[in-house]
Amino acid sequence: MTTQATPAAAGPRPAPPPARRNRRSWTGWGFIGPFGAVFALVFMAPIAYSLYLSLFRDRMIGGNTFVGLDNFEKVLQDDAFWSSLGRVSLFLCVQVPVMLGLALLVALALDSGRLYGRDFFRISIFLPYAVPAVVATLMWGFMYGTRFGLVGDINDALGVSLPDPLSPDLLLAAIGNIVTWEFIGYNMLIFYSALRVIPHSLYEAAEIDGAGQFRVVTAIKLPAIRGALVIATIFSVIGSFQLFNEPSILQNLAPNAITSDYTPNLYTYSLSFNAQQHNYSATVAIVMGLITMVIAYVVQLRGMRKGA
Amino acid sequence: MTTPVTTAPAGSAAGRSGSPGSAPRLRTPRHRHTPGRPRRSVLLTVLTGLVLLYSLVPLVWLVIATTKSQEGLARSFGLWFDSDFALWNNIGETFTYDDGVFVRWLLNTVLYVVVGAGGATLLAVLGGYALAKFDFPGRRAVFAVIIGAVAVPGTALAVPTFLMFSKMHLTDTPWAVVIPSLISPFGLYLMWVFATEAVPAELLEAARIDGAGELRTFFQVALPLLAPGIVTVLLFTTVATWNNYFLPLIMLKDPDWYPLTLGLKSWNAQAETVGGEAVFHLVVTGSLITILPLIAAFLLLQKYWRSGLAAGSVKE
Numbered sequence: 001m002t003t004q005a006t007p008a009a010a011g012p013r014p015a016p017p018p019a020r021r022n023r024r025s026w027t028g029w030g031f032i033g034p035f036g037a038v039f040a041l042v043f044m045a046p047i048a049y050s051l052y053l054s055l056f057r058d059r060m061i062g063g064n065t066f067v068g069l070d071n072f073e074k075v076l077q078d079d080a081f082w083s084s085l086g087r088v089s090l091f092l093c094v095q096v097p098v099m100l101g102l103a104l105l106v107a108l109a110l111d112s113g114r115l116y117g118r119d120f121f122r123i124s125i126f127l128p129y130a131v132p133a134v135v136a137t138l139m140w141g142f143m144y145g146t147r148f149g150l151v152g153d154i155n156d157a158l159g160v161s162l163p164d165p166l167s168p169d170l171l172l173a174a175i176g177n178i179v180t181w182e183f184i185g186y187n188m189l190i191f192y193s194a195l196r197v198i199p200h201s202l203y204e205a206a207e208i209d210g211a212g213q214f215r216v217v218t219a220i221k222l223p224a225i226r227g228a229l230v231i232a233t234i235f236s237v238i239g240s241f242q243l244f245n246e247p248s249i250l251q252n253l254a255p256n257a258i259t260s261d262y263t264p265n266l267y268t269y270s271l272s273f274n275a276q277q278h279n280y281s282a283t284v285a286i287v288m289g290l291i292t293m294v295i296a297y298v299v300q301l302r303g304m305r306k307g308a
Numbered sequence: 309m310t311t312p313v314t315t316a317p318a319g320s321a322a323g324r325s326g327s328p329g330s331a332p333r334l335r336t337p338r339h340r341h342t343p344g345r346p347r348r349s350v351l352l353t354v355l356t357g358l359v360l361l362y363s364l365v366p367l368v369w370l371v372i373a374t375t376k377s378q379e380g381l382a383r384s385f386g387l388w389f390d391s392d393f394a395l396w397n398n399i400g401e402t403f404t405y406d407d408g409v410f411v412r413w414l415l416n417t418v419l420y421v422v423v424g425a426g427g428a429t430l431l432a433v434l435g436g437y438a439l440a441k442f443d444f445p446g447r448r449a450v451f452a453v454i455i456g457a458v459a460v461p462g463t464a465l466a467v468p469t470f471l472m473f474s475k476m477h478l479t480d481t482p483w484a485v486v487i488p489s490l491i492s493p494f495g496l497y498l499m500w501v502f503a504t505e506a507v508p509a510e511l512l513e514a515a516r517i518d519g520a521g522e523l524r525t526f527f528q529v530a531l532p533l534l535a536p537g538i539v540t541v542l543l544f545t546t547v548a549t550w551n552n553y554f555l556p557l558i559m560l561k562d563p564d565w566y567p568l569t570l571g572l573k574s575w576n577a578q579a580e581t582v583g584g585e586a587v588f589h590l591v592v593t594g595s596l597i598t599i600l601p602l603i604a605a606f607l608l609l610q611k612y613w614r615s616g617l618a619a620g621s622v623k624e
Contacts, residue, residue, distance in 0.1 A: 027522055028442025032450060035435035035496060042469060042488045043457050050468035102359060109356045114349040121356055123610065125363045130602040132551035134569040135595040138576055139366050142373070142592070143386065150369065150386040157385070185363060193614075242464075245553050252577050272467045273558065281467050289464040293456075 053282035071283035080261040088263050092240040095176035103184050107191035126185035133245040140178045141253050168257040175246045187232045194228035230303035234296045241292045264288045374596045378589040398593040413571035424489030425545035432492050432541050436499025457493050470558045484559035489549050495541040502537030539612035568598045
């Protein structure tokens with residue numbers, strides 16, 4: 001009748017705390033398995049396939065031949081690619097700060113509790129997010145019209161002649177405006193949600209210290225939502241580099257200004273579907289993907305490090 | 309993006325406005341900005357109102373434009389009504405034009421949303437629950453791969469996916485649009501964060517001790533707790549699928565399988581083609597009909613997606 005030696009007691013440590021989630025088992029795979037299977041089909045397989053494609057070239061004579069990294073070399077020397085990349089980079093440097101800046105200001109205004117009708121503001125400014133890019137672009141496209149659109153109406157009413165937003169000089173700004181309109185509310189909501197969970201006690205402490213509103217924003221609010229700022233920036237970087245829908249739809253209205261290599265994505269699209277250069281198109285897409293990932297990574301590193 | 313840091317639960321999102329300043333303070337009258345109840349500012353409201361105008365004016369334009377005939381669109385001021393009120397006529401014509409092809413597009417869109425967004429949500433909920441509540445071999449690898457995938461530009465995948473699907477004879481079928489829509493890395497991420505907070509491990513343990521199987525535990529214990537997160541993910545995948553343009557553009561040639569977005573674009577482009585009839589009044593009316601369901605969904609489900617998003621934004 002001695003005490004039974006339990007296996008656990010014989011271990012190197014006294015019984016492990018039972019709170020340790022779950023015993024390590026394969027059960028979890030049953031739940032994530034379906035996602036994993038589809039993910040392999042629509043993410044991993046296409047990536048592998050485009051890597052494969054990028055190493056070959058389809059020639060009139062000789063058919064499909066292995067060309068090593070020739071396609072990549074061609075991309076690096078492709079002026080059309082670099083000028084499209086330059087265009088979206090310019091877009092990124094201007095549109096993203098404007099959009100995120102406005103979104104942040106609105107989020108701070110909502111969070112300050114000093115607005116009349118806060119909930120109305122929040123939902124109304126968010127609404128454009130629910131509008132498809134196609135509809136947003138068609139709508140703005142109509143409004144941009146100098147003859148029948150709002151721009152034309154303003155010209156008639158005031159007797160001025162505003163420049164055509166869809167002229168080559170202003171086109172990028174016109175697209176930037178559409179994208180800004182679509183995503184201000186979405187980004188505002190991300191920032192606002194992050195602001196709402198800042199512990200109230202921090203504000204009380206700041207008040208006791210005599211900090212003003214501006215100081216509260218810079219010393220408490222902005223550092224507290226750094227994560228949200230970084231995420232929003234990364235999403236916006238990816239979005240800018242992927243710019244496709246808006247220029248593609250505006251092409252009807254501004255056929256001369258929007259060339260088939262206006263953005264990298266339009267370029268890969270037209271390479272694939274108009275020129276049938278699938279191998280080269282896949283290579284351009286890979287290079288674009290790599291550039292995007294590097295920049296997203298840099299944003300994340302810098303954003304997370306700063307004074308953290 | 310790095311390992312999660314546990315922070316305040318979802319519920320506290322709403323907590324701030326409700327909590328009044330702690331003890332009554334003697335100096336209150338002199339305090340201009342008590343955190344709990346700041347003074348409302350007309351100036352700030354007006355400034356924010358400018359952004360509000362910017363957001364709403366195009367939508368107001370759209371609503372007004374749907375009341376105009378094609379001639380009215382051309383001749384009247386954009387932000388006011390034309391003498392000729394053509395709304396009912398426009399709606400009727402939108403649904404009947406070209407043998408009612410708009411209805412077909414609407415049904416296609418509904419199909420893609422129900423199967424695509426519904427499926428994406430289901431997969432994300434199951435996967436997020438697994439990542440949050442199970443310790444399984446390869447968990448960290450799964451996590452790393454998915455975080456990496458979020459950074460891969462979706463459109464970079466489109467061309468190879470198209471080529472693969474065309475080898476599998478899936479292009480020009482609904483599958484070509486539905487299958488890629490089934491994966492939402494953002495949805496998975498949101499569900500994972502949400503499930504970590506919302507489902508206490510002790511509760512699952514208790515259910516298991518009571519003899520419930522894993523599936524039963526999931527459906528009866530975890531699922532109800534996950535509801536706000538599920539609504540959030542469902543809304544966002546619905547928006548993504550409903551508004552999808554690039555994927556159907558490359559996958560579908562047959563207008564009979566078009567979703568609304570592609571259909572509207574083709575109506576708009578019709579005026580440019582030789583011999584094509586301009587139907588701008590239908591483009592405008594169709595656009596409004598396209599956005600109404602989503603706007604209604606966002607307005608009606610506010611309560612859910614707000615708390616869902618709040619939880620998701622806490623830790624990154």
